[in-house]
Amino acid sequence: MSGKIQAIRGMHDVLPEQSVAWRRLENTIINIIRQYSYQEIRLPILEKTELFQRSIGELTDIVAKEMYSFLDRNQESLTLRPEGTAGCVRAGMEHGLFHNQQQKLWYIGAMFRHERPQKGRQRQFHQVGLEAFGMPGPDVDAEMILICTRILQALRLDVQLELNTLGTVESRLAYRELLVAYFNDNRKALDEDSLRRLETNPLRILDSKNPDMKQLINSAPALPEHIDNESVDHFEALKSLLEQTGVHYRLNSHLVRGLDYYTRTVFEWTTDQLGAQGTVCAGGRFDGLVEHFSGKPTPAIGCAMGLERLLELVNLQDGLPTEPPHACLVMAEGRAANWGLKLAEDLRDQLPGLRLLMICGGGSFKSQFKKADKSGALLALVLGEEEYENQAIGIKSLRDNEVQLNLQQEELPGWLKNRLAAELNLC
Ligand code: ATP
Ligand code: MG
Numbered sequence: 001m002s003g004k005i006q007a008i009r010g011m012h013d014v015l016p017e018q019s020v021a022w023r024r025l026e027n028t029i030i031n032i033i034r035q036y037s038y039q040e041i042r043l044p045i046l047e048k049t050e051l052f053q054r055s056i057g058e059l060t061d062i063v064a065k066e067m068y069s070f071l072d073r074n075q076e077s078l079t080l081r082p083e084g085t086a087g088c089v090r091a092g093m094e095h096g097l098f099h100n101q102q103q104k105l106w107y108i109g110a111m112f113r114h115e116r117p118q119k120g121r122q123r124q125f126h127q128v129g130l131e132a133f134g135m136p137g138p139d140v141d142a143e144m145i146l147i148c149t150r151i152l153q154a155l156r157l158d159v160q161l162e163l164n165t166l167g168t169v170e171s172r173l174a175y176r177e178l179l180v181a182y183f184n185d186n187r188k189a190l191d192e193d194s195l196r197r198l199e200t201n202p203l204r205i206l207d208s209k210n211p212d213m214k215q216l217i218n219s220a221p222a223l224p225e226h227i228d229n230e231s232v233d234h235f236e237a238l239k240s241l242l243e244q245t246g247v248h249y250r251l252n253s254h255l256v257r258g259l260d261y262y263t264r265t266v267f268e269w270t271t272d273q274l275g276a277q278g279t280v281c282a283g284g285r286f287d288g289l290v291e292h293f294s295g296k297p298t299p300a301i302g303c304a305m306g307l308e309r310l311l312e313l314v315n316l317q318d319g320l321p322t323e324p325p326h327a328c329l330v331m332a333e334g335r336a337a338n339w340g341l342k343l344a345e346d347l348r349d350q351l352p353g354l355r356l357l358m359i360c361g362g363g364s365f366k367s368q369f370k371k372a373d374k375s376g377a378l379l380a381l382v383l384g385e386e387e388y389e390n391q392a393i394g395i396k397s398l399r400d401n402e403v404q405l406n407l408q409q410e411e412l413p414g415w416l417k418n419r420l421a422a423e424l425n426l427c
Contacts, residue, residue, distance in 0.1 A: 010115070010123030020323045025155070025311055026108065029128050032151050036143065038104040038130060043087040045110065049077040055086040055261060055289060059200040066113040068123075080112035084129040085261075085302050089290055092133060098290060098298045102134035120277025120309050129304035130283070133290065136299035138234050141265045141285065142241035144301055148281050149247050151305070152269060157313050159269040159280060161248065164255035165235040166203075166262055167227025169288055175226040176202055182220050189216045206254040209276055222253040231264050238265060261286040265301065273316065274309055281305035324376030325357035326420050328398075329383065330368040336388040337362060343383065343393075343409060350413040353424040356381075373398050378420075381412070 007013060014022055049069045056063050068080040081087055084107050092098045092105075108128045115121055130147060132140045145161070152159050166172055180202050183190060190198065191213060194205045206217055224235075242249055249267075257266050266284035274280075283303020290298035331340040344358055357375055359368045365384070372380045382394030382404070393412055395405045407415055417424065 008123065010117035010121075012122060012124070017320065017322070020321050021311060021315060022307075024321060025307060025314060026128075028154050029151050029305070030106075030108070032154060033106050033128075033130065033147060035150075036104070036147050038106045038132075038147075041088060041091065041105045041107050043081075043084065043091055043107060043109075045081055045112075046078050047081055047087050047090065049079040051086050051090055052079055052082060054293070055089060056083070057201075057261065061204070062113060064200070066115055068112045068114055082113045083111055084109070084127060084304060085131060085286070085289070088129075088131045088302075089293065089300075093290065093294050098133050098294075098296065103132065104140075105131045105133075107131075118277070120274050120306075120312065122308060126307040127304040128307060129302060131300065131302040133298055133300045135301075136287070138238035138241060138265070141234075141238050141301055142245065142247075144283065144303055145242060145247060145249075145267060146245060148269065148283075148303060148305065152281070155310065155314055156317065157271070157280070157310070158273070159271045159313075160250060161267060161269050162252040162255050163239070163242075163249045163265070163267050164252050165224055165227060165231055165264050166256065166266055166284070167223070167231040168263055171226065171228040171231065172203070172223070175221070175223055178221045178226065179203065179205075183216075186216055189213070203256045206256050217254055220254070223256075224251075224253050234264055257282065257284050261289040261292070263287045267303070271313060273313060277309060279306070280309045280313065322376065323355065324378075325355045326377065326423055327354065327356050327379040327381050327416070328372035328375055328377040329356060329358045329381050330365060330372055331359070331362075331383040332365075332385050332388070333362045336383045336385055339388055340383045343412075347413060347416070351416060351424065354416065354420070378423075379416075 049067070052067060053063055058064070062082045067082055069077055072078050088105060088107065092103065097103050106129065109126065110124050111127050112124055114123055117123060130144055132144060149161070167175070180198065183194070183198050183202060183205060187195070191208070191210050193210070194208055194213060197204045206220065208217060255266055255268060262284045264285040264287065268279050268282035270278045271280060272278060281303060283301065285299070285301040287299045290296065290300060329340055329344055331337040340358070344356055347354060347356055357377060359371050369380060378397065378399055380396045380398055382396060384394070387393055387406070391409050392406050393409050395407065395415070
């Protein structure tokens with residue numbers, strides 16, 4: 001074999017310099033979701049292809065163009081999940097989570113879509129998703145929007161919530177005819193993608209990202225004027241709950257979602273800071289999906305946020321955070337190094353927030369100090385022969401010119417706690 005093997009296009013490594021930002025983003029999001037007592041569900045990354053074909057819809061972009069599907073060794077068609085809802089519904093039915101029950105679930109993980117890689121669009125990307133089953137009312141819609149709002153506020157992001165209602169599937173069919181007639185009358189103004197969608201999924205034309213299509217779309221018949229009364233009532237109730245809880249939204253009658261199964265409420269948060277890939281979180285109600293699979297009506301709502309896009313925004317704003325060691329242990333070889341291992345464990349017992357890096361492999365003090373400095377640590381803890389003999393420890397600041405301090409080893413935890421008070425709170 002010759003040549004270097006590289007990662008697959010559109011699938012990115014998260015290197016150590018980026019992983020702190022990832023972990024913090026995930027923690028912020030997950031901690032907020034836990035405030036609402038949603039429960040985590042972990043699902044396989046591979047599912048039967050049929051699951052996505054039947055849930056997302058044959059004519060959607062995802063199923064028609066974007067899935068990573070392959071035959072396994074048993075000639076069964078499998079697909080790397082392009083989104084989380086289908087697997088969640090499959091698992092819920094398989095394990096009886098929906099029958100006479102309400103479920104509030106969340107998941108985190110990688111999704112796969114064979115799209116053209118560009119900024120904000122990968123082939124492997126990551127989502128945190130929320131899914132609630134068994135609750136028909138607008139209260140759970142409002143709560144889901146509030147969870148996302150709280151997350152986006154905690155990240156201090158400047159994003160805009162857009163809201164729409166798609167009505168029921170039946171009421172949408174009548175609107176679909178109107179829309180097809182309108183776009184047929186204006187065929188000449190349609191781009192290639194929209195011409196295709198006119199045959200397959202005409203509502204999706206409203207979602208076109210092509211600026212040349214904007215005017216035509218703005219003059220198209222508006223969906224909310226053509227939906228059923230119950231959906232209108234649901235939407236009005238949701239809007240008033242959002243107003244009551246101080247959530248700002250913008251109505252966007254052209255907001256449709258890419259998947260076939262959406263009903264009633266749809267929403268997304270967008271930003272203009274990320275160019276064309278400006279949607280950071282999107283979701284909606286899909287009351288018909290579980291019934292479509294199992295025959296049992298189960299109202300449901302879900303949403304997913306794209307972690308890469310959120311991270312890009314957070315990093316633009318805050319820069320990349322790092323977590324260098326607080327202290328590095330520099331030791332003479334032999335007895336001192338053996339004792340140092342034990343000393344380090346004792347320190348970790350006493351100061352669980354301490355990030356203590358041991359320079360393994362020995363070497364001269366000079367080379368160890370070089371490594372300690374490179375690690376970005378604040379302090380070097382020095383255990384030479386003499387310190388070992390006297391049960392002492394040297395402390396050298398690596399970030400300024402303070403003179404080396406010598407303490408008895410038993411004084412070290414207290415001293416570090418004091419000195420690193422601000423940093424140790426971080427963990
Ligand atoms: P878009 O219109 O940007 O293609 P979508 O409607 O296909 O988005 P959803 O299926 O609703 O996206 O996924 C929810 C979120 O996941 C998106 O708002 C976005 O933040 C993120 N996302 C979707 N596809 C990608 C991708 N290929 N790369 C990175 N993030 C993505
Ligand atoms: Mg897409």
